[in-house]
Structure formats: structure tokens, C-alpha cells
Amino acid sequence: MLELEKYSISFLELFPAEFSRNISHKLTEWGLFPFITTRINQQNLKTQLGNIELANPLGIPSGLDKNATSIKGLFKTGISFLELGTVTPYPQAGNDKPRLFRIASSHELINRMGLNNHGAESIGSKLKQWSGSGIIGLSLGYNRNSNDPFQDFLNVITECGIYADYLALNISCPNINMDLDLSTPENLSTLLQKISWKQKDLGFDKPVYLKLSPDYEPTHLNEIISVSLEEGVDGFIATNSTISRPVSNNPIYQERGGLTGPYLFDISTKTLANVYSQTKGNLPIIGVGGISTAEDAYTKIKAGASALQLYTAICYQGTGLIKKICSGLSLLLEKDGYSNITEAVGIEHKNWLT
Numbered sequence: 001m002l003e004l005e006k007y008s009i010s011f012l013e014l015f016p017a018e019f020s021r022n023i024s025h026k027l028t029e030w031g032l033f034p035f036i037t038t039r040i041n042q043q044n045l046k047t048q049l050g051n052i053e054l055a056n057p058l059g060i061p062s063g064l065d066k067n068a069t070s071i072k073g074l075f076k077t078g079i080s081f082l083e084l085g086t087v088t089p090y091p092q093a094g095n096d097k098p099r100l101f102r103i104a105s106s107h108e109l110i111n112r113m114g115l116n117n118h119g120a121e122s123i124g125s126k127l128k129q130w131s132g133s134g135i136i137g138l139s140l141g142y143n144r145n146s147n148d149p150f151q152d153f154l155n156v157i158t159e160c161g162i163y164a165d166y167l168a169l170n171i172s173c174p175n176i177n178m179d180l181d182l183s184t185p186e187n188l189s190t191l192l193q194k195i196s197w198k199q200k201d202l203g204f205d206k207p208v209y210l211k212l213s214p215d216y217e218p219t220h221l222n223e224i225i226s227v228s229l230e231e232g233v234d235g236f237i238a239t240n241s242t243i244s245r246p247v248s249n250n251p252i253y254q255e256r257g258g259l260t261g262p263y264l265f266d267i268s269t270k271t272l273a274n275v276y277s278q279t280k281g282n283l284p285i286i287g288v289g290g291i292s293t294a295e296d297a298y299t300k301i302k303a304g305a306s307a308l309q310l311y312t313a314i315c316y317q318g319t320g321l322i323k324k325i326c327s328g329l330s331l332l333l334e335k336d337g338y339s340n341i342t343e344a345v346g347i348e349h350k351n352w353l354t
Ligand SMILES: Cc1cc2nc3c(=O)[nH]c(=O)nc-3n(C[C@H](O)[C@H](O)[C@H](O)COP(=O)(O)O)c2cc1C
Pocket: 061, 062, 063, 064, 066, 085, 086, 100, 109, 111, 113, 115, 139, 170, 173, 211, 239, 240, 241, 260, 261, 262, 264, 288, 289, 290, 291, 309, 310, 311, 312, 313
């Protein structure tokens, strides 16, 4: 990690988690941070997410740039793709603060942000101005008081879908009061059909990725995958944060919300491997949850991920981690005799099946 970044993170850790997050976000938005652009040149990391070409497998998941304010700065970190949002049709403030908590000893976070964002119109106008070359995913959700959550997804697509390289359906957020569970087979099928019709109406066909919870029971996960395959989903994102907790006396674990960071690693990797197995490796999966080293990244690839995302580890270790993981991953592939990362996808998924 760059020394300056290391000291800044230590300094920011003196403040409440959301305040620190907002400061580093503003610095990125103003172009002050990262100061220099990181280049990732390892040829063996070039990969594909379906039809989308990626210069390397690392991306940032939804939740970090909820309002598309820091696209340029975040691409300077060396990532090849950035997922924005989650975006809802109307702006919403999210849950009351405090709603973001650090567990510094284990480099984890608990959040119950509640899909705070500036709304589809504002985010669409930011995306319209973006002319860079990085791959943009758009995470879609519905407003807290929505009368028609299905229509909310369609409204976000109408407003912003054209600017995205792929659409990510956030049906697994643990931080909104889910009166409607969009992961039931009936609701999921309805949602996917409506999205497909809407895209036809609008004259585009963006790949649709489904973001999964790590907390589904195995039978529920199987149902979700079956419906997704029937309705022609293009890929999966495994996974969102978990509502489960480690055995610990630390009172912070009693905070409501989704836990992210190292504790999530095994749980999300099991979900990833199960999805890979059930889809027979035919659909791309973005592996996310607890990645903080090159070894973690390699493990997720071998469990079935075509591309990767990380968030919590960046909060603790800084954006220099992207380059470090890419360099390490490239060496690990070389050591095992792979000429390209795609050759390693899924080769050890059976070790993670439950
Ligand atoms: C503060 C915070 C906000 C998040 N907001 C969203 C969100 O809006 N939509 C979403 O799909 N996931 C959201 N996530 C989940 C992340 O996208 C990711 O799935 C999760 O953090 C696991 O990865 P990690 O262990 O590398 O952090 C959020 C995570 C955090 C920590």
C-alpha cells in the first residue's frame, strides 16, 4: 500500500465508519485520490465475463459508488469493471444513522445502509456524461415505499439501462424491509420476464446478472438457479453480505445488517461453487465476499468465478490492494502452469460443494 494511503486510512479509522467512508469518497470524487493511475499489465489475467472483455478479473461491487460520482477515480485504481448503485427510481435517504460499523480486529464491516442513493434520474445523467472505457455494471433495486417493486426495476432500466454494460438485480439486500420477497420462484420469474420485455421495448439487450444472498437454504438456491436458467439470466453475482455472525463476545456483531469481509469468505465461496455446479460452468459468475489477498482471489476463481469484486478489504487496506492482488494472482497462475486465468475457473469447485 502506498505510505500516504496507509497513514490516511489509520487517520480516518479514528472517526465513525460512515464519516470516514464519505471523506475518502469525496477525495475520490474530486480526483485527489488515488493520485496516480495504476496500470495492470499481466496478460494472463485478461478474461471474459460472458461477451464482455475484461483487462483483469478485479472489479468493485455495488455499494461503494452508489451515486456514480467517483467513476473516474475508481477506475484509476486498476479495476477493470465497476458496479454502480444500487439505484432505485426515486432518491432515498436509507436507514437512520449509525448504520455502518467497523470490526477493526477482523477487518469486517456491518452495514444496514438501506439502499441510500440519489435516484435513477441523477445517476442516469452522471452516466450520460461518462465517456471512459471501463466496464460499467448497474445494480437495480426498488424504493422502500414502492407500490410496485417490479415496476421500479423497469423504471431504473428505462432511465439508466442504456448506459450500462450489464444489469445486476439486487434481490438479496438484507437491509430493506422486504414485504415482497423477489427471490421466490414466482416473483423471480415475473421480474425476469418483465425485464426481458422492457429491454425489448427499449431496443437493447444488456446482460442480466442476479445477485445472490449467501444465506439461502440449499433448496431455495436450487430453485432460484432453475428459474434463472428457464428465464435466460446471463450470469450470477455470488454473493451479497450475510446476516449470519461468527461466535464472538464482541457486541458489535449484535448490530443488525449485512456482515462483509473475511467471515463472509467461506460462506459466499460455497454459494459460488454450488451455482457453478448447478449451471455446469456454463454461465459466468462474479465472485464476491471476503476477498483480501491474491490467494483468496485465486480460491474464488478455482471455485467457479469468472470475475471478482472486493469492497471491505479496500476500506481496510486501501486501493493499492488491487495491484497487489493482480500481481499475486498472475504469479499463482504461472506457478500452477496456467497460461490464462480462464483455464483455472471452476477446477476446484467440488471442494466447496455442500
Ligand atoms: C457499506 C456497504 C454498502 C453496500 N451496498 C450495497 C448495495 O447497495 N447493493 C448491493 O448489491 N450490495 C451492496 N453491498 C454489498 C457488496 O456489494 C458486497 O457484496 C459485499 O460487501 C461483500 O464483499 P466484500 O466482503 O469484499 O466487502 C454493500 C456493502 C457494504 C459494505
